[in-house]
Amino acid sequence: MLRPRIIPSLLVADGRLVKTQKFTDPKYVGDPINAVRIFNEKEVDELCVFDISASKAGRGPDFQLIGDMATQCRMPLCYGGGVRTADEARRIIDLGVEKVAVSTAALERPDLVSEMSSEVGSQSVVVVLDVRQRGPGDYRVAGVGRSAFANDDVAAIASHFSDSGAGEIVVNFIDRDGMQTGYDLDLARRVRDAITVPMTMLGGAGSLDHIRELVAVFGVVGAAAGSLFVFKGKLRAVLINYPRRDELARTLEYR
Amino acid sequence: MIGVVAYGSGNIAAIENVLAQLGQPCMRLTRPQDFDQVDRLILPGVGAFDTVVSRLRESGLHVALEEAVLGEKKPVLGICVGMQILADGSEEGAEPGLGWISGQVKKIDVSGLNHKPYLPHMGWNSVRPKGKNPLFEAVDMPFGFYFLHSYRFDCADPTSEIATANYGGEFTVAVGRGNVFGVQFHPEKSHSNGVRLISNFATL
Numbered sequence: 001m002l003r004p005r006i007i008p009s010l011l012v013a014d015g016r017l018v019k020t021q022k023f024t025d026p027k028y029v030g031d032p033i034n035a036v037r038i039f040n041e042k043e044v045d046e047l048c049v050f051d052i053s054a055s056k057a058g059r060g061p062d063f064q065l066i067g068d069m070a071t072q073c074r075m076p077l078c079y080g081g082g083v084r085t086a087d088e089a090r091r092i093i094d095l096g097v098e099k100v101a102v103s104t105a106a107l108e109r110p111d112l113v114s115e116m117s118s119e120v121g122s123q124s125v126v127v128v129l130d131v132r133q134r135g136p137g138d139y140r141v142a143g144v145g146r147s148a149f150a151n152d153d154v155a156a157i158a159s160h161f162s163d164s165g166a167g168e169i170v171v172n173f174i175d176r177d178g179m180q181t182g183y184d185l186d187l188a189r190r191v192r193d194a195i196t197v198p199m200t201m202l203g204g205a206g207s208l209d210h211i212r213e214l215v216a217v218f219g220v221v222g223a224a225a226g227s228l229f230v231f232k233g234k235l236r237a238v239l240i241n242y243p244r245r246d247e248l249a250r251t252l253e254y255r
Numbered sequence: 256m257i258g259v260v261a262y263g264s265g266n267i268a269a270i271e272n273v274l275a276q277l278g279q280p281c282m283r284l285t286r287p288q289d290f291d292q293v294d295r296l297i298l299p300g301v302g303a304f305d306t307v308v309s310r311l312r313e314s315g316l317h318v319a320l321e322e323a324v325l326g327e328k329k330p331v332l333g334i335c336v337g338m339q340i341l342a343d344g345s346e347e348g349a350e351p352g353l354g355w356i357s358g359q360v361k362k363i364d365v366s367g368l369n370h371k372p373y374l375p376h377m378g379w380n381s382v383r384p385k386g387k388n389p390l391f392e393a394v395d396m397p398f399g400f401y402f403l404h405s406y407r408f409d410c411a412d413p414t415s416e417i418a419t420a421n422y423g424g425e426f427t428v429a430v431g432r433g434n435v436f437g438v439q440f441h442p443e444k445s446h447s448n449g450v451r452l453i454s455n456f457a458t459l
Binding site: 005046098168 | 404
């Protein structure tokens with residue numbers, strides 16, 4: 001039976017591993033290659049690496065870093081950060097990466113997603129939506145201002161990409177980024193109902209119980225987490241961690 | 256020496272990394288004459304069926320590949336779309352496949368799934384072997400492998416099917432006929448199970 005995917009999510013800025021809270025205040029965590037190597041040894045389900053400095057600096061993907069990370073991975077790797085063309089996506093796939101994620105570039109030019117899909121196959125195209133909550137039940141995709149979308153409602157945008165070539169939608173909830181208070185299940189439900197492709201939630205996971213909760217409701221789902229797998233304890237000491245296989249099997253109950 | 260067919264599709268670097276970890280000498284096959292230097296082949300492939308099979312035919316390696324596999328009977332392992340192109344054709348496209356294992360590639364039928372998501376089939380799933388096959392020796396089959404696809408191989412001859420998985424229904428995820436093998440999942444991205452499978456293929 002297909003299992004839910006439990007996914008460490010790493011943020012890279014200028015070649016260094018960082019961790020944010022509500023998308024601000026990046027703290028240095030360590031060396032990305034080393035972190036990838038450790039997660040590989042722990043046999044994680046799959047790994048996401050997002051370069052949060054690339055787009056801001058107007059840079060493209062760091063192909064050297066991507067290749068180095070891919071070399072360490074015996075599990076699927078999803079890379080995002082600064083990707084703007086189908087050709088870049090192709091180069092990244094050729095380095096040994098399974099999936100390429102786009103966010104800013106897809107909002108600004110939605111056709112990019114179908115172009116990438118034609119080039120590398122939709123199964124390898126991930127759209128990451130950064131989300132903020134405006135009010136009860138009201139979730140908006142951030143960064144839509146410069147985009148082609150008139151409606152920034154997360155379900156509407158997620159649905160558009162699910163129908164036009166994305167193989168997966170990652171919902172990155174800014175409000176709970178680094179907060180470790182749990183996933184927002186209402187947000188998850190709204191997106192899940194709007195799309196047919198795999199969905200991955202990111203932002204808020206603080207314990208395996210939070211992951212269990214998400215899986216209990218949604219079954220086959222991606223549960224991504226940054227802080228949970230990178231820090232330990234209230235003082236957020238850096239410790240790359242991931243549950244053992246038997247621990248994970250015990251923790252997860254899903255339909 | 257294992258040859259990885261480098262015709263422009265598939266996760267060659269990842270496969271090479273596993274072979275390096277296993278201490279298995281390997282080389283990228285980029286010219287027809289390269290095929291003489293290897294005794295077995297891995298055929299990767301990712302993306303749309305037509306794109307992949309066209310790329311293979313346009314690469315200049317197609318004839319040497321056929322000679323090595325059909326003529327010299329060198330073992331070959333197709334991975335993901337590299338397995339799908341072993342078929343006669345695909346619903347996904349118009350191009351003919353290699354036809355080395357008779358069958359058609361069809362879209363996975365998701366009507367049997369009670370809940371979303373539907374496609375692609377993405378994640379770790381158990382694999383059930385049909386009979387005993389050296390490819391799966393010492394592999395934890397219930398733990399399985401990583402899948403990332405929306406189309407599946409429908410064998411014309413059931414004896415070509417060597418393993419299945421369940422997603423909306425049971426379907427073929429590994430084929431084998433003589434020296435030709437194929438796996439739908441990604442052994443190069445399935446941790447110890449995948450390393451083991453590739454090792455088994457290397458020592459067949």
